[in-house]
Amino acid sequence: MNKTQRLGEIIAEHQTREGPLMPILHDVQAEFGCVDADSEIYIAEALNLSRADVHGVVSFYHDFHQTADPRPEVQICRAESCKARGVEALMEDAQAAAGERVRLSTVYCLGLCSVGPNARIGDDLHARLDADRLKKLIETA
Amino acid sequence: MTLIRISDDALARACGADALAAAFEKKGCEVHRVSSWGMQWLEPLVEIDGKGFGPATPADVDAILDGSSDLAIGMIEDHPFIASQQRLTFARAGKTRPTSLEDYEATGGWSGLKRARNIGPERIIEEVLHSGLRGRGGAGFPAGIKWRTVAGAAGPQKYIVANADEGDSATFADRMVMEGDPYALIEGMAIAGEAVGADQGYVYLRSEYPDAIAKMNRALALCADIIAPFKCEVRVGAGAYVCGEETSLLNSLEGKRGEVRAKPPLPALEGLFGKPTVVNNILTLAAVPHILGEGGANDYESLGMGRSKGTMPIQLAGNIKHGGLYETAFGITLGELVNDIGGGTQSGRPVKAVQVGGPLGAYLHPDQFDIKFDYEEYTASEALIGHGGITVFDDTADMGGMARFAMEFCAAESCGKCTPCRIGSVRGVEIIDRMRAGRQRDTLEQQPQMHNTPKQDRSAEDEITLLADLCDVMKSSSLCALGGFTPYPVLSAMRHWPEDFSDNPQAVETALERVGQ
Numbered sequence: 001m002n003k004t005q006r007l008g009e010i011i012a013e014h015q016t017r018e019g020p021l022m023p024i025l026h027d028v029q030a031e032f033g034c035v036d037a038d039s040e041i042y043i044a045e046a047l048n049l050s051r052a053d054v055h056g057v058v059s060f061y062h063d064f065h066q067t068a069d070p071r072p073e074v075q076i077c078r079a080e081s082c083k084a085r086g087v088e089a090l091m092e093d094a095q096a097a098a099g100e101r102v103r104l105s106t107v108y109c110l111g112l113c114s115v116g117p118n119a120r121i122g123d124d125l126h127a128r129l130d131a132d133r134l135k136k137l138i139e140t141a
Numbered sequence: 142m143t144l145i146r147i148s149d150d151a152l153a154r155a156c157g158a159d160a161l162a163a164a165f166e167k168k169g170c171e172v173h174r175v176s177s178w179g180m181q182w183l184e185p186l187v188e189i190d191g192k193g194f195g196p197a198t199p200a201d202v203d204a205i206l207d208g209s210s211d212l213a214i215g216m217i218e219d220h221p222f223i224a225s226q227q228r229l230t231f232a233r234a235g236k237t238r239p240t241s242l243e244d245y246e247a248t249g250g251w252s253g254l255k256r257a258r259n260i261g262p263e264r265i266i267e268e269v270l271h272s273g274l275r276g277r278g279g280a281g282f283p284a285g286i287k288w289r290t291v292a293g294a295a296g297p298q299k300y301i302v303a304n305a306d307e308g309d310s311a312t313f314a315d316r317m318v319m320e321g322d323p324y325a326l327i328e329g330m331a332i333a334g335e336a337v338g339a340d341q342g343y344v345y346l347r348s349e350y351p352d353a354i355a356k357m358n359r360a361l362a363l364c365a366d367i368i369a370p371f372k373c374e375v376r377v378g379a380g381a382y383v384c385g386e387e388t389s390l391l392n393s394l395e396g397k398r399g400e401v402r403a404k405p406p407l408p409a410l411e412g413l414f415g416k417p418t419v420v421n422n423i424l425t426l427a428a429v430p431h432i433l434g435e436g437g438a439n440d441y442e443s444l445g446m447g448r449s450k451g452t453m454p455i456q457l458a459g460n461i462k463h464g465g466l467y468e469t470a471f472g473i474t475l476g477e478l479v480n481d482i483g484g485g486t487q488s489g490r491p492v493k494a495v496q497v498g499g500p501l502g503a504y505l506h507p508d509q510f511d512i513k514f515d516y517e518e519y520t521a522s523e524a525l526i527g528h529g530g531i532t533v534f535d536d537t538a539d540m541g542g543m544a545r546f547a548m549e550f551c552a553a554e555s556c557g558k559c560t561p562c563r564i565g566s567v568r569g570v571e572i573i574d575r576m577r578a579g580r581q582r583d584t585l586e587q588q589p590q591m592h593n594t595p596k597q598d599r600s601a602e603d604e605i606t607l608l609a610d611l612c613d614v615m616k617s618s619s620l621c622a623l624g625g626f627t628p629y630p631v632l633s634a635m636r637h638w639p640e641d642f643s644d645n646p647q648a649v650e651t652a653l654e655r656v657g658q
């Protein structure tokens with residue numbers, strides 16, 4: 001199936017729902033790793049929106065990206081409770097372990113605030129991280 | 142066969158509960174995955190015949206089974222952390238399998254909805270009003286009044302929206318409801334629908350909670366017939382903190398940028414797709430089934446203090462020894478929460494600061510530990526309860542750094558609609574950086590064509606006055622509480638720990654006085 005066909009499927013799946021744009025963007029992001037310009041144009045046409053409308057939404061939310069990044073991603077919580085539990089002291093080593101191979105990104109709170117520092121890889125959550133455990137997580141991501 | 146109970150809550154899983162459950166199964170035990178008791182420092186917690194063992198790893202399995210484990214904590218229900226709570230919203234915590242309809246019904250589930258359907262909209266609203274239940278999302282607005290407004294609004298189509306955007310650091314009670322007792326939330330939404338005449342509900346759930354999304358979807362599929370004709374579905378957020386603000390949330394549900402709308406019109410009258418809409422926090426809605434039970438409203442109203450009625454699920458987090466979920470009547474002091482229940486810091490060092498109410502909440506000093514958990518008391522101290530999250534910091538915390546983070550967070554999460562927040566937060570970061578890095582004018586200011594900028598570097602006092610002034614402007618002229626409340630953590634940090642901002646703490650105090658803070 002080519003990309004346009006897949007886009008068409010995703011849109012068809014959600015089009016009749018109230019407020020279909022966010023569910024569509026989530027699925028497109030999950031499928032292609034981004035919502036690129038072509039997808040924006042295609043979605044806009046299907047929902048009878050302008051491309052600017054769709055682009056405005058894509059660019060507003062942290063979860064949607066305009067270009068795909070094929071690297072594995074490790075999200076590290078750097079909100080207050082995880083700061084209080086020492087996440088900042090781990091960041092330099094984490095960055096070194098990640099190098100260019102892994103994308104480290106910041107997330108503000110995973111809801112595990114009494115057992116931080118915490119990280120998320122895909123849908124897996126990891127708690128009680130110290131320098132060694134975080135390094136291992138990053139190296140095996 | 143030995144019956145083992147282990148939580149399948151996201152926190153327990155992140156601490157290794159799945160591997161532990163598998164290890165018990167391998168030994169031939171029957172394992173029930175239940176909700177979490179909320180004693181998070183003990184997760185993964187193993188329960189056998191009411192006795193607890195934690196935090197356990199697969200290596201502890203043999204010792205736990207033969208009774209020689211030193212992880213034993215005795216009967217869980219008798220543990221002081223549990224025994225001293227008043228659990229209404231979290232009555233089932235630790236006791237039921239989250240998506241089991243059988244367990245839910247066996248523990249009184251759906252009786253609030255049945256009774257609500259019998260007594261009809263007017264009496265439902267009367268009872269919610271009588272209970273004194275206030276919104277648990279932060280603003281503390283009486284739930285009954287909101288419902289009455291929506292009930293009174295004209296129109297065939299109305300909505301119930303459950304706000305599960307829970308973006309504040311140190312909060313996880315909404316997550317625990319959705320992962321541990323999802324039907325309680327759904328029942329609360331269905332009752333709200335009954336009260337206001339809405340047959341469609343949405344749960345706006347943040348994307349940072351993959352487990353809660355899966356559990357809610359599962360629960361909604363399983364109970365569709367029970368709540369019918371009320372219908373409900375999950376909509377997933379996309380990583381924007383500001384989408385917890387109700388009008389931003391509604392825009393997001395509609396498929397728009399999550400920009401805050403000016404009020405009026407109130408969402409109660411013109412909400413989702415312009416239709417009358419109840420937007421309530423998860424904890425508000427999950428408290429409703431109990432209130433609608435026989436005598437529930439009276440019970441609820443009899444707890445608490447002043448105008449803060451009932452119980453609050455308080456979340457203890459950060460550098461705290463006994464972190465977790467602590468539901469209790471309003472009125473408990475911060476000192477009791479942090480020291481007696483929380484056991485002080487995890488690091489064993491003295492407590493330096495406590496932030497209550499998430500990233501928009503003030504930093505409180507141990508000198509203020511006798512403040513009582515009550516909406517009005519906190520407001521009077523320039524602080525807020527917010528969603529009931531408490532972050533403890535030990536004496537290694539750098540409060541200037543935390544103030545900078547408050548501004549940085551606001552800049553990252555601002556919806557961009559109004560200037561004090563969008564630009565003010567960026568300027569706030571810059572000022573704090575300059576204060577801490579030797580107070581040089583920035584390169585732009587030093588350009589010859591910048592005629593209006595000062596010709597000398599600013600003094601410490603100048604920078605501090607600028608920051609205090611900026612906070613004053615953000616407080617008074619932001620459209621929503623993101624820009625409007627970000628000054629609270631900043632100003633409170635300046636007030637209590639001026640030495641973390643400047644080598645001349647006196648100047649900080651003078652500057653705060655000058656702008657009346």
Ligand SMILES: Cc1cc2nc3c(=O)[nH]c(=O)nc-3n(C[C@H](O)[C@H](O)[C@H](O)COP(=O)(O)O)c2cc1C
Pocket residue numbers: 275276277278279280281282284304305306307308309382383384385386387388420421422423425426621622623
């Ligand atoms: C920046 C910002 C973030 C908010 N985040 C949340 C949130 O995550 N969850 C929530 O229930 N309310 C949040 N609120 C409050 C909501 O706007 C709204 O008051 C609340 O959902 C109403 O429900 P309640 O009356 O049951 O509290 C936030 C408000 C602001 C200004």
Ligand code: SF4
Pocket residue numbers: 383401554555556557558559560562563619620621622623624625
């Ligand atoms: S204060 Fe910030 S988040 Fe709120 S409306 Fe203004 S720009 Fe948006």
Ligand code: FES
Pocket residue numbers: 077078079080081082083108109110111112113116118310311312
């Ligand atoms: S602050 Fe890191 S998980 Fe909540």
